[in-house]
Amino acid sequence: MQDRIRNFCIIAHIDHGKSTLADRLLEYTGALSPREMTDQVLDQLELERERGITIKLQAVRLSYSAGDGREYILNLIDTPGHVDFTYEVSRSLAACEGALLVVDAVQGIEAQTLANLYLALENNLEIIPVINKIDLKSADVEKVKQELEDVVGLPGDEALLVSAKEGIGVRDVLEAVVKRIPPPAGNHANSLQALIFDSHYDSYRGVIAYVRVMNGEIRPRMKIRMMSAEKVFEVAEVGYFRPLMTRSEVLAAGEVGYVVAGVKNVRDCRVGDTVTDAARPAAQPLPGYRKAVPMVYCGLYPVDSNEYEQLREALEKLNLNDAALTFEPETSAALGFGFRCGFLGLLHMEIIQERLEREYGLSLITTAPSVVYRVNLTDGEERRIDNPALLPKAGEIASVEEPYVASRIIVPSQYVGAVMELCQEKRGTFVNMEYLAADRALLTYEMPLSEIIFDFFDLLKSRTRGYASLDYELLGYRSARLVKVDILLNGETVDALSFISHVDRAYQRGRELTGKLREIIPRQLFEVPVQAAIGNKVIARETIKALRKNVLDKCYGGDITRKRKLLEKQKAGKKRMKQVGSVEIPQEAFMAVLGID
Amino acid sequence: METAVYVHVPYCATKCHYCDFLSFPLSQSSLAPGEYLACLEKELSLRGRELAAGGYQVTTVYIGGGTPTVLAAAELDRLLCSCSRHLPLVSPEWTVEANPGTLDPEKAAVLSRHGVTRVSLGVQDLDRNRLALLGRNCTADDARRAFVLCRENFAVVAVDLLAGLPLQRPCDFTVTLTAVLEWRPQHLSLYSLKTEEGTPLAAAVASGEVLLPGEDETAEMLTAARELLTVAGYVHYEIANFAQPGHACRHNLVYWQNKPYLGVGLGAHSYWRGKRLVNAQSLPVYAGLLDRGLLPAAEELTVTEREAMENTMILGLRLLEGVDLDGFTARHGCDARLVFSAELARLKDFGLISYDFKRVKLTAKGINLANEVFAEFISVAGNLDKTQ
Numbered sequence: 001m002q003d004r005i006r007n008f009c010i011i012a013h014i015d016h017g018k019s020t021l022a023d024r025l026l027e028y029t030g031a032l033s034p035r036e037m038t039d040q041v042l043d044q045l046e047l048e049r050e051r052g053i054t055i056k057l058q059a060v061r062l063s064y065s066a067g068d069g070r071e072y073i074l075n076l077i078d079t080p081g082h083v084d085f086t087y088e089v090s091r092s093l094a095a096c097e098g099a100l101l102v103v104d105a106v107q108g109i110e111a112q113t114l115a116n117l118y119l120a121l122e123n124n125l126e127i128i129p130v131i132n133k134i135d136l137k138s139a140d141v142e143k144v145k146q147e148l149e150d151v152v153g154l155p156g157d158e159a160l161l162v163s164a165k166e167g168i169g170v171r172d173v174l175e176a177v178v179k180r181i182p183p184p185a186g187n188h189a190n191s192l193q194a195l196i197f198d199s200h201y202d203s204y205r206g207v208i209a210y211v212r213v214m215n216g217e218i219r220p221r222m223k224i225r226m227m228s229a230e231k232v233f234e235v236a237e238v239g240y241f242r243p244l245m246t247r248s249e250v251l252a253a254g255e256v257g258y259v260v261a262g263v264k265n266v267r268d269c270r271v272g273d274t275v276t277d278a279a280r281p282a283a284q285p286l287p288g289y290r291k292a293v294p295m296v297y298c299g300l301y302p303v304d305s306n307e308y309e310q311l312r313e314a315l316e317k318l319n320l321n322d323a324a325l326t327f328e329p330e331t332s333a334a335l336g337f338g339f340r341c342g343f344l345g346l347l348h349m350e351i352i353q354e355r356l357e358r359e360y361g362l363s364l365i366t367t368a369p370s371v372v373y374r375v376n377l378t379d380g381e382e383r384r385i386d387n388p389a390l391l392p393k394a395g396e397i398a399s400v401e402e403p404y405v406a407s408r409i410i411v412p413s414q415y416v417g418a419v420m421e422l423c424q425e426k427r428g429t430f431v432n433m434e435y436l437a438a439d440r441a442l443l444t445y446e447m448p449l450s451e452i453i454f455d456f457f458d459l460l461k462s463r464t465r466g467y468a469s470l471d472y473e474l475l476g477y478r479s480a481r482l483v484k485v486d487i488l489l490n491g492e493t494v495d496a497l498s499f500i501s502h503v504d505r506a507y508q509r510g511r512e513l514t515g516k517l518r519e520i521i522p523r524q525l526f527e528v529p530v531q532a533a534i535g536n537k538v539i540a541r542e543t544i545k546a547l548r549k550n551v552l553d554k555c556y557g558g559d560i561t562r563k564r565k566l567l568e569k570q571k572a573g574k575k576r577m578k579q580v581g582s583v584e585i586p587q588e589a590f591m592a593v594l595g596i597d
Numbered sequence: 598m599e600t601a602v603y604v605h606v607p608y609c610a611t612k613c614h615y616c617d618f619l620s621f622p623l624s625q626s627s628l629a630p631g632e633y634l635a636c637l638e639k640e641l642s643l644r645g646r647e648l649a650a651g652g653y654q655v656t657t658v659y660i661g662g663g664t665p666t667v668l669a670a671a672e673l674d675r676l677l678c679s680c681s682r683h684l685p686l687v688s689p690e691w692t693v694e695a696n697p698g699t700l701d702p703e704k705a706a707v708l709s710r711h712g713v714t715r716v717s718l719g720v721q722d723l724d725r726n727r728l729a730l731l732g733r734n735c736t737a738d739d740a741r742r743a744f745v746l747c748r749e750n751f752a753v754v755a756v757d758l759l760a761g762l763p764l765q766r767p768c769d770f771t772v773t774l775t776a777v778l779e780w781r782p783q784h785l786s787l788y789s790l791k792t793e794e795g796t797p798l799a800a801a802v803a804s805g806e807v808l809l810p811g812e813d814e815t816a817e818m819l820t821a822a823r824e825l826l827t828v829a830g831y832v833h834y835e836i837a838n839f840a841q842p843g844h845a846c847r848h849n850l851v852y853w854q855n856k857p858y859l860g861v862g863l864g865a866h867s868y869w870r871g872k873r874l875v876n877a878q879s880l881p882v883y884a885g886l887l888d889r890g891l892l893p894a895a896e897e898l899t900v901t902e903r904e905a906m907e908n909t910m911i912l913g914l915r916l917l918e919g920v921d922l923d924g925f926t927a928r929h930g931c932d933a934r935l936v937f938s939a940e941l942a943r944l945k946d947f948g949l950i951s952y953d954f955k956r957v958k959l960t961a962k963g964i965n966l967a968n969e970v971f972a973e974f975i976s977v978a979g980n981l982d983k984t985q
Contacts, residue, residue: 549812560852560911
């Protein structure tokens with residue numbers, strides 16, 4: 001049985017066609033009839049479909065009659081395609097023996113392709129290169145083959161030539177999965193070891209854990225132990241995704257499926273944890289479990305303070321499916337009660353924010369994102385600061401350290417100069433440059449994470465006409481000369497607008513932010529000074545002039561109803577603004593710091 | 598009991614770029630003017646019987662649009678006959694709106710013969726280029742000729758002007774105003790241009806094709822205008838209206854005093870027996886209801902006591918004399934100072950209103966920021982529409 005199982009995933013840079021290829025594989029193996037095919041079925045969340053990215057992992061079991069006349073079970077495990085979700089990628093890779101490395105026949109290898117490939121190699125996966133989109137006129141198969149050899153060291157001639165969109169080469173892919181990827185090792189007679197590589201929360205059945213069984217087997221009514229959470233549960237049901245959940249008798253070594261065990265809290269069923277038999281536990285958990293650590297924090301506040309409880313409930317619900325999201329109650333003098341939330345990265349943050357607004361109907365104020373700073377105080381205490389407003393006074397600080405990342409940027413050679421200049425501006429340290437091909441270079445820079453989460457990616461894209469791709473990984477903490485810049489409106493510090501900046505950039509950023517706030521904040525009934533200050537020293541000042549007039553319109557034919565509607569709209573618009581002291585501030589003002597550089 | 602009647606004529610010569618009122622060019626109407634006038638006749642007859650039965654006296658009539666004077670002289674004659682025949686008129690202030698270029702001696706004679714006392718002339722500006730940007734094909738000469746014609750035929754001539762027009766500088770507005778003041782109209786309305794969603798003007802502004810003056814410039818225009826008019830002997834009696842002593846518009850005062858009135862015609866509004874009524878806005882529906890002998894109201898909203906109080910404040914504060922506190926108490930049975938204590942205190946703190954034992958009124962600063970003041974009195978119904 002085990003030798004007829006193949007577990008594999010698809011890794012690709014965003015837009016290289018991973019989801020389309022997955023759809024074709026499902027269609028070809030009859031997992032779904034064409035009628036049931038919505039486009040890109042593996043991307044289920046509405047947001048995923050809109051942004052064309054995969055956030056949550058999915059796993060699907062396919063039956064395939066191979067050329068050798070035998071029936072195989074192919075488990076396709078989908079992986080997120082964005083750097084924020086690297087940890088989730090690494091878990092799904094650990095559940096596989098092989099990977100399809102999809103490369104766009106026009107674009108060639110990109111930063112994310114490399115990052116995922118390195119992860120796959122770390123997990124000893126068999127790599128099958130797939131060159132996709134060969135139907136495009138501008139496809140350059142030979143060039144991509146050469147890149148595969150030069151950059152990745154894979155024999156270019158072994159690459160499969162595919163057009164997922166046109167359905168070309170799909171069978172070759174399936175044959176290669178069967179022939180080249182080894183069947184899973186492991187022994188079903190051993191003690192149970194199953195890797196949780198994803199989970200989702202079902203309001204009726206609790207947490208549904210997605211597992212890859214490495215050794216032993218798992219059956220209903222068995223008592224299982226989550227090895228790192230140290231909790232015991234009784235299995236209610238096991239089964240496969242085809243792609244709908246289908247109940248089965250057993251999940252045995254080598255298989256991929258789901259386990260329902262009445263787990264009420266997603267924290268007891270963390271991605272990366274090992275499931276074992278409570279009665280006959282494995283000696284060791286599977287390697288590699290670590291908690292996903294948030295890299296970026298921001299404050300989330302309801303515009304209407306009455307919605308605080310709703311926000312808490314919504315965060316709790318999202319947290320059930322997304323253990324990487326963290327949140328703690330926080331109070332801001334300006335914004336009232338809210339939450340300090342931790343995210344894997346900026347995209348993760350935007351997605352959560354959008355889901356809260358869209359799915360839960362909340363109107364939110366998001367404060368500018370911040371990294372986690374390590375502050376060493378003069379009294380020897382070390383503090384972890386994820387909210388700029390909480391940075392202690394300059395006199396109490398011995399030193400501040402900030403997180404650094406190694407960033408890899410792949411870019412056409414004509415933009416190398418522009419990218420180097422940008423990295424320099426963002427306090428980057430040059431590490432290395434190599435040419436992947438005559439016309440494409442891989443640049444490596446060490447940079448402060450805080451610079452990347454601001455607008456680095458947008459700037460990178462705009463300065464390279466969209467041709468650059470970026471990937472980064474955390475290096476560690478380094479000391480830097482950082483200061484807190486406060487923003488004062490009408491003489492009062494607005495804590496939610498404070499930001500931390502390198503001292504050399506603080507003046508310029510203060511000036512730019514006050515200028516931007518002057519434009520964003522509508523004129524009030526009185527003059528409002530906008531100041532930026534370091535400690536007690538004001539470094540920039542702008543003035544929002546007092547409102548002088550609004551429209552004197554005709555109250556036509558005594559139509560007070562219409563006039564009332566306009567006034568209601570005017571008032572509702574104000575309600576969406578946040579009253580800080582006597583000043584009304586629109587939501588976007590709290591993110592304004594992101595757009596300056 | 599005295600009351601007021603508004604009659605709507607939805608026709609105009611051409612649609613102006615900023616206009617989102619219920620009006621359309623005569624040439625594009627699905628209903629010929631003759632048929633529309635027949636509808637008006639029916640509606641006036643239904644309302645006339647009701648007024649007579651209730652012992653009402655109609656003391657003001659306002660025929661607005663659109664541009665009522667795009668109708669031919671014979672049609673105007675028929676319209677005014679219907680009004681006189683069915684409404685219990687008692688020496689009314691009778692206003693008809695007109696645009697320069699649509700009025701000729703024959704039409705003016707018809708209006709005058711039927712007892713029209715007042716013509717409100719939509720001049721808006723005297724600069725040909727700016728008018729063209731608004732879609733108005735008119736010159737200063739057309740406007741002056743129309744004014745002279747009105748002056749010869751009617752007791753009162755009112756002129757409407759707009760501030761904040763495309764390419765208009767504060768000095769331009771003063772030039773226009775000074776020229777109009779030489780005509781000595783008894784009444785002047787000064788509104789600022791508003792870009793209404795969905796109008797050609799809004800599209801042109803959004804695309805950058807048309808540039809409007811800023812908030813400060815428009816404020817400057819209106820402030821300068823107020824000084825000029827005060828010196829010229831006009832009374833600033835409503836935020837946007839000025840009159841020579843004794844010539845305030847009695848019909849509009851009915852609206853601003855939140856008193857009942859009847860609206861007749863397509864889409865016309867009424868405030869009648871404690872309800873806000875809106876007539877059907879589509880010609881076939883409007884005509885169809887009247888054919889069956891029904892009043893053509895399409896919407897009926899009962900005004901709650903709270904809303905009525907808010908309206909008394911919002912409308913009353915448009916008047917410079919402000920809201921009479923005893924009058925408020927007499928009408929609503931409670932003291933405005935208690936009902937709106939927080940609102941009044943806040944507005945006073947911002948210097949937008951002032952009040953004593955007798956009245957609440959706008960301050961000079963409050964006049965330009967009247968919408969800020971009015972919005973304060975609106976109680977927004979519980980749930981915000983989050984999708985907006």
